[in-house]
Amino acid sequence: MRKCAKCSEKGVIYLPQHRLALCKTHYLEWFENRVEKTVKTFSMFSKKDDILVAVSGGKDSLGVWHALWALGYKVDGLYINLGIGEYSELSEKKAKAFADKIGRKLHVVSLKENIADIPTLKELQDRPACSICGTLKRYYMNLTAKKLGYSVIVTGHNLDDECAVLMGNVLSWNIEYLVRQYPVLEEGNGFVRKVKPLCLVSEKESAMYAFLSGIDFVEDECPYSVGASSINYKLLMSKIEEESPGTKLRFYLEFIRKVRPMLAIKKDLHLRPCQVCGEPTTSDVCSVCRLRMRLENSKAEMRRDF
Amino acid sequence: MRKCAKCSEKGVIYLPQHRLALCKTHYLEWFENRVEKTVKTFSMFSKKDDILVAVSGGKDSLGVWHALWALGYKVDGLYINLGIGEYSELSEKKAKAFADKIGRKLHVVSLKENIADIPTLKELQDRPACSICGTLKRYYMNLTAKKLGYSVIVTGHNLDDECAVLMGNVLSWNIEYLVRQYPVLEEGNGFVRKVKPLCLVSEKESAMYAFLSGIDFVEDECPYSVGASSINYKLLMSKIEEESPGTKLRFYLEFIRKVRPMLAIKKDLHLRPCQVCGEPTTSDVCSVCRLRMRLENSKAEMRRDF
Numbered sequence: 001m002r003k004c005a006k007c008s009e010k011g012v013i014y015l016p017q018h019r020l021a022l023c024k025t026h027y028l029e030w031f032e033n034r035v036e037k038t039v040k041t042f043s044m045f046s047k048k049d050d051i052l053v054a055v056s057g058g059k060d061s062l063g064v065w066h067a068l069w070a071l072g073y074k075v076d077g078l079y080i081n082l083g084i085g086e087y088s089e090l091s092e093k094k095a096k097a098f099a100d101k102i103g104r105k106l107h108v109v110s111l112k113e114n115i116a117d118i119p120t121l122k123e124l125q126d127r128p129a130c131s132i133c134g135t136l137k138r139y140y141m142n143l144t145a146k147k148l149g150y151s152v153i154v155t156g157h158n159l160d161d162e163c164a165v166l167m168g169n170v171l172s173w174n175i176e177y178l179v180r181q182y183p184v185l186e187e188g189n190g191f192v193r194k195v196k197p198l199c200l201v202s203e204k205e206s207a208m209y210a211f212l213s214g215i216d217f218v219e220d221e222c223p224y225s226v227g228a229s230s231i232n233y234k235l236l237m238s239k240i241e242e243e244s245p246g247t248k249l250r251f252y253l254e255f256i257r258k259v260r261p262m263l264a265i266k267k268d269l270h271l272r273p274c275q276v277c278g279e280p281t282t283s284d285v286c287s288v289c290r291l292r293m294r295l296e297n298s299k300a301e302m303r304r305d306f
Numbered sequence: 307m308r309k310c311a312k313c314s315e316k317g318v319i320y321l322p323q324h325r326l327a328l329c330k331t332h333y334l335e336w337f338e339n340r341v342e343k344t345v346k347t348f349s350m351f352s353k354k355d356d357i358l359v360a361v362s363g364g365k366d367s368l369g370v371w372h373a374l375w376a377l378g379y380k381v382d383g384l385y386i387n388l389g390i391g392e393y394s395e396l397s398e399k400k401a402k403a404f405a406d407k408i409g410r411k412l413h414v415v416s417l418k419e420n421i422a423d424i425p426t427l428k429e430l431q432d433r434p435a436c437s438i439c440g441t442l443k444r445y446y447m448n449l450t451a452k453k454l455g456y457s458v459i460v461t462g463h464n465l466d467d468e469c470a471v472l473m474g475n476v477l478s479w480n481i482e483y484l485v486r487q488y489p490v491l492e493e494g495n496g497f498v499r500k501v502k503p504l505c506l507v508s509e510k511e512s513a514m515y516a517f518l519s520g521i522d523f524v525e526d527e528c529p530y531s532v533g534a535s536s537i538n539y540k541l542l543m544s545k546i547e548e549e550s551p552g553t554k555l556r557f558y559l560e561f562i563r564k565v566r567p568m569l570a571i572k573k574d575l576h577l578r579p580c581q582v583c584g585e586p587t588t589s590d591v592c593s594v595c596r597l598r599m600r601l602e603n604s605k606a607e608m609r610r611d612f
Contacts, residue, residue, distance in 0.1 A: 170476055170557075171546065171553055171556070171557050172553075172556060172557075172560065173556075173557070173560035173561055173564055173565050175564065175565070232546075232549070236542050236545070236546070239542070240477065240538075240542070243538065247477055247478075250477070250478060250479075251476075251477050251478075251479070254478065254479035255479055258479055258481065259479050259481070259569075262568050262569055262570050263565075263568055264568050
């Protein structure tokens, strides 16, 4: 490993796309500067905002929480317990330990208490678990942030996540999804502002930050995510990146800067409050309330059968 | 292999993205229909046009020549001998034999006689061989078509070629190149119309057509193309296609139909005739004439040294 570009220490990480070797101290500084620059470039939030980080217990969400806390932002955490056995229990424990360590609040929402755990819902629905889980996480993130008075929700999506989603949307040229792909989803229509401060750092950079910051994070992937197509796109992108460092960053940033503004935006989605829970939806009853109704019906049927 | 979808014969090919098994006779018919439909959809040319197919001696260019000839179009061939040793000699021989077989003319242009062979030019320039070769092929295709009075140039680019180029242009979001990516490049400004009738058939489909038509084509790739990035994008696209048949066709067609029209087109390139040869160029002297001058200078220097 080369020497750190900023001091005479031995480098601990080399960033090929930036042609930069850095020691531990300067890497942590570089990472936090990059996060802060991203926050400012996309006008995500300020030091006055009450920010809620959606944490899974993994390197990205705990890392972004740590970086924003270190940068002096007011950030609390929200852990949504999905009820996926030991994976969820361990994740919650690590998230709680981290919150205690930095002395910030961690709110916990249990899917089991609010609707049903993911294994139960997966049984009920013929949809991929990731799709159900995504819907529910977005719903409870938004609901909780509003209820507790947070003005911004932070998620830990990194550059690799964003590139994989972008690749999927590009391969099918889904204009509606492409237009929504941006580091900031504005507030309004019942939605709290949602931002991705890690969108310009790679998965490897994020893992290295969490590791060097001494964060005790969950290393296992969610058992339901195995074979999900976004993971395959990640592998493909990594291969291209290996051969040509900087490809991911250019692919994402040039899309955001040059191409996205050219895409014709569809008319408003005609969002209205769900007739059951009041959360924003495009139909009369939102997908989470429909899921809940289906669950109730299935329980009633089971009772009848006995 | 399943039975042919059109008769009771045993299928020889299965097309997963079309969910279609076909026998030899019906596959050749399917392929030619698909080529004709592509020609008509994009208004490429009519039976009145004098068409020149740029042939390399490979499956795609000889295949498209065969299909257009079988469909009753007036198509002659142009072989540009690149002077790449045995590879070029064998390719020319196979192109000539094919022309004789279908009773059409094959024009031959030798790079060595007109400027210099690719190995010599590669020595002279610090550019990838494929880039020099592409420039020269486009130049002599256009020049020859005009000189001989052909109104359309056909190239054998297939869906895999187009997807690999599209993927490269998408990864760097090169808008100028993206806008140019279309099955037809219109005539004008000194350029003959250029079209790609195989743009909606895959490499595998094209190879199968050439094979089942009994065409004796060159199977080796050009020795200079090994490791070219477009080939790696082909491998990546093939992996995605394998997991999700139809991805390539959708990626290309949806781009052409939906996205390309949204991209802001740059102003005209201000093409003007080259002051040396008169072919269209964006500078005073075209890149081929500059290459020729450089070659002359290098020869003069070598003479001085002796």
